[in-house]
Amino acid sequence: MIVTVTGASGYLGRAVAAELVSAGHDVRTLQRRPSRVDGVTDVLGSITDPEAVSRALEGAEGVVHLAAKVSLAGDPAEFRTVNVGGTRTLLEAARRTGASRFVQVSSPSVAHAGASLAGVGADPASPADARGEYARTKAEAELLALAGDSPGMRVVAVRPHLVWGPSDTQLVARIVDRARRGRLPLIDGGRALVDSTYIDNAATGIVAGLHRADEAHGRAFVITNGEPRPVGELLAGICLASGVRPPRWSVPSGLARSAGSLIERAWALRPGADEPPMTRFLAEQLSTAHWFDQRETRRALAWEPAVDIDEGLRRLRAHTEDHA
Numbered sequence: 001m002i003v004t005v006t007g008a009s010g011y012l013g014r015a016v017a018a019e020l021v022s023a024g025h026d027v028r029t030l031q032r033r034p035s036r037v038d039g040v041t042d043v044l045g046s047i048t049d050p051e052a053v054s055r056a057l058e059g060a061e062g063v064v065h066l067a068a069k070v071s072l073a074g075d076p077a078e079f080r081t082v083n084v085g086g087t088r089t090l091l092e093a094a095r096r097t098g099a100s101r102f103v104q105v106s107s108p109s110v111a112h113a114g115a116s117l118a119g120v121g122a123d124p125a126s127p128a129d130a131r132g133e134y135a136r137t138k139a140e141a142e143l144l145a146l147a148g149d150s151p152g153m154r155v156v157a158v159r160p161h162l163v164w165g166p167s168d169t170q171l172v173a174r175i176v177d178r179a180r181r182g183r184l185p186l187i188d189g190g191r192a193l194v195d196s197t198y199i200d201n202a203a204t205g206i207v208a209g210l211h212r213a214d215e216a217h218g219r220a221f222v223i224t225n226g227e228p229r230p231v232g233e234l235l236a237g238i239c240l241a242s243g244v245r246p247p248r249w250s251v252p253s254g255l256a257r258s259a260g261s262l263i264e265r266a267w268a269l270r271p272g273a274d275e276p277p278m279t280r281f282l283a284e285q286l287s288t289a290h291w292f293d294q295r296e297t298r299r300a301l302a303w304e305p306a307v308d309i310d311e312g313l314r315r316l317r318a319h320t321e322d323h324a
Contacts, residue, residue: 165199190232
């Protein structure tokens with residue numbers, strides 16, 4: 001089918017677009033800069049521009065929506081414009097141009113109210129309880145997308161959790177940069193169990209959502225490797241595979257959350273290009289369990305992860321050595 005992918009210049013978006021090409025689809029991408037994905041047709045523009053969106057969706061049968069403002073801090077109005085307004089513009093254009101399948105790429109943070117998530121499924125998105133502007137606006141966007149599910153356009157929400165892998169400029173790059181500068185603490189000793197998702201698995205899981213839209217529509221699914229590990233162990237593995245010393249120092253979660261709240265307020269007074277070293281959301285993510293029951297996801301999407309964490313770390317190490 002003809003499939004339009006938004007946000008294909010990002011790490012996960014590129015992997016999804018490439019996976020769709022390898023599956024034999026005719027892929028278009030919509031983002032503000034070239035996707036650099038072989039075999040796709042780029043449409044340059046913003047998801048907040050109705051004209052660009054209409055051009056990208058003309059004739060498309062499927063839509064995979066990844067474009068979003070992703071940051072620990074920033075102008076709340078910008079988060080809302082891109083994450084909520086952009087999703088609304090895309091949904092309206094998809095209905096108007098006759099798309100029959102729509103995958104909203106979301107995040108488990110849309111259903112995280114600060115407490116541990118241990119062995120749960122995809123709980124309902126809650127903008128009122130989600131932490132931080134990114135999570136709140138992604139929760140609103142997911143609810144908006146799922147409300148648009150209809151016989152004419154099947155909508156599926158897919159929430160990949162902590163996506164990482166070689167060439168990752170988001171999670172891995174941030175971990176490595178903070179560890180190198182001594183700004184990556186373990187909170188409560190890094191004991192909280194967390195799931196994560198290797199990049200190849202995240203891409204195939206999202207594409208499975210598109211392929212299985214007729215069976216899985218109207219629902220949200222969390223995608224992970226299904227291998228929960230202590231966050232300190234995962235951070236250490238990524239750091240060692242990337243050639244940097246793992247974090248050694250630890251702070252209590254209560255102190256980290258309080259400090260994060262203070263730093264957030266300070267950053268709001270002096271916004272810039274850099275991100276705060278700690279936020280309350282980040283402290284909660286590093287100190288609470290986040291692992292998910294994958295049985296229903298795998299059944300409904302007819303999907304299994306192909307790359308386990310240890311193999312992913314070996315690939316990350318090989319990539320680091322090749323680019324040293």
